[in-house]
Amino acid sequence: MSSYVSNAPRQELGGRRAETVERLFSAGAEELDEVGHEALTIRSVAGRAGVSPATAYTYFASKNHLFAELFWRSLVEDADHEPQGADAVARVQSVTRRMAERLAASPALAAAVTPALLSSDADVARLRLRIGGEFLDRFARALGEQPDPAVLEALVLAFSGALLQAGMGVLTYTDMGERLDAVVAAILEGHA
Amino acid sequence: MSSYVSNAPRQELGGRRAETVERLFSAGAEELDEVGHEALTIRSVAGRAGVSPATAYTYFASKNHLFAELFWRSLVEDADHEPQGADAVARVQSVTRRMAERLAASPALAAAVTPALLSSDADVARLRLRIGGEFLDRFARALGEQPDPAVLEALVLAFSGALLQAGMGVLTYTDMGERLDAVVAAILEGHA
DNA sequence: TTCTAGGTTGGACACGTGTCCAGTTACGTG
DNA sequence: CACGTAACTGGACACGTGTCCAACCTAGAA
Numbered sequence: 001m002s003s004y005v006s007n008a009p010r011q012e013l014g015g016r017r018a019e020t021v022e023r024l025f026s027a028g029a030e031e032l033d034e035v036g037h038e039a040l041t042i043r044s045v046a047g048r049a050g051v052s053p054a055t056a057y058t059y060f061a062s063k064n065h066l067f068a069e070l071f072w073r074s075l076v077e078d079a080d081h082e083p084q085g086a087d088a089v090a091r092v093q094s095v096t097r098r099m100a101e102r103l104a105a106s107p108a109l110a111a112a113v114t115p116a117l118l119s120s121d122a123d124v125a126r127l128r129l130r131i132g133g134e135f136l137d138r139f140a141r142a143l144g145e146q147p148d149p150a151v152l153e154a155l156v157l158a159f160s161g162a163l164l165q166a167g168m169g170v171l172t173y174t175d176m177g178e179r180l181d182a183v184v185a186a187i188l189e190g191h192a
Numbered sequence: 193m194s195s196y197v198s199n200a201p202r203q204e205l206g207g208r209r210a211e212t213v214e215r216l217f218s219a220g221a222e223e224l225d226e227v228g229h230e231a232l233t234i235r236s237v238a239g240r241a242g243v244s245p246a247t248a249y250t251y252f253a254s255k256n257h258l259f260a261e262l263f264w265r266s267l268v269e270d271a272d273h274e275p276q277g278a279d280a281v282a283r284v285q286s287v288t289r290r291m292a293e294r295l296a297a298s299p300a301l302a303a304a305v306t307p308a309l310l311s312s313d314a315d316v317a318r319l320r321l322r323i324g325g326e327f328l329d330r331f332a333r334a335l336g337e338q339p340d341p342a343v344l345e346a347l348v349l350a351f352s353g354a355l356l357q358a359g360m361g362v363l364t365y366t367d368m369g370e371r372l373d374a375v376v377a378a379i380l381e382g383h384a
Numbered sequence: 385t386t387c388t389a390g391g392t393t394g395g396a397c398a399c400g401t402g403t404c405c406a407g408t409t410a411c412g413t414g
Numbered sequence: 415c416a417c418g419t420a421a422c423t424g425g426a427c428a429c430g431t432g433t434c435c436a437a438c439c440t441a442g443a444a
Binding site: 153157167 | 352
């Protein structure tokens with residue numbers, strides 16, 4: 001079942017609904033770092049938001065959709081942040097560092113989103129594409145004019161990989177930042 | 193609940209059990225590409241293997257554990273394959289190509305394993321580490337002596353990333369092979 | 385043959401998921 | 415104020431998941 005939120009892109013949803021969805025988002029975020037994504041239930045989120053489960057389900061098709069939506073929000077929240085640094089290496093590193101920091105700051109969300117994005121849910125699929133696009137944009141902007149497509153792709157893949165590894169608990173999100181610095185440098189070496 | 197299979201590493205399990213588990217593996221693999229990982233049920237696999245669900249659960253802690261175990265098997269099945277090629281680039285590419293081919297050959301398993309490996313299940317966690325180790329080994333071997341650790345890590349991350357993207361359906365597994373060729377070349381450029 | 389583990393079984397259990405829909409409540413427009 | 419519609423509710427539903435355990439086979443040793 002396809003649900004309301006971000007369903008019709010760019011179309012803000014009206015007054016009452018906006019409030020309800022807002023309350024659901026907050027409740028979701030709180031619940032998430034209180035009990036973690038495993039224990040979180042749409043019903044518990046609904047309860048915390050003072051709303052019935054049925055209502056929650058009109059906004060979010062699934063737990064995974066909620067996670068994806070929360071992640072997307074935290075991503076756009078940070079959209080204004082411009083890559084810092086003189087050369088491409090530094091700029092790309094500033095992007096990965098920034099993302100790693102934000103993930104480290106909300107570990108529960110980070111842990112939730114990786115599996116969530118793999119869901120076959122239609123609403124998740126839509127967000128997945130947007131999120132992927134956003135990553136791509138950020139790297140492209142950091143690289144500057146005429147980026148080598150293979151390099152750009154290598155960066156996106158390495159970053160996704162890091163996300164995956166961290167999601168699996170092989171890497172902590174703070175490690176991730178440091179490791180990616182080296183990886184970025186290695187990838188960009190010889191690509192002035 | 194921790195289950196039998198690969199629980200005590202290197203310890204083959206005895207006659208009767210070995211047969212049962214074997215039947216479960218085959219049934220699992222068949223079921224997997226007949227109905228896909230979403231629809232697959234431990235109970236249905238048990239049924240197909242001519243075994244009760246309770247029995248199946250003594251071998252596999254969960255659906256995810258089954259997928260991880262199947263993937264691990266398909267990986268070791270291919271362990272003897274040596275990297276081909278004169279230089280590091282070619283050798284690494286032969287590794288990624290090979291993996292991509294195998295994944296393309298069993299798309300259902302590929303689609304199943306990515307989410308499965310993210311499970312917090314203890315049995316899955318164990319396999320996850322082994323699998324990660326295996327990837328690392330293969331790349332290290334392909335790179336030859338004294339590989340630059342950052343390069344090695346970049347490769348592993350890019351590969352995991354590709355796996356993730358393909359798992360999300362952004363990439364087909366056949367695309368994956370080709371794209372990785374370019375990415376590998378880009379990463380290795382300037383690292384003789 | 386009888387005994388005894390190791391394996392297997394059936395079936396009930398508690399819980400979570402997402403769906404559905406008839407009925408109720410709140411809002412803003414006339 | 416009254417009324418229609420948009421939003422919400424409650425509660426039942428079908429289904430899947432993984433757990434548990436007493437009873438039951440079955441093969442091989444005594």
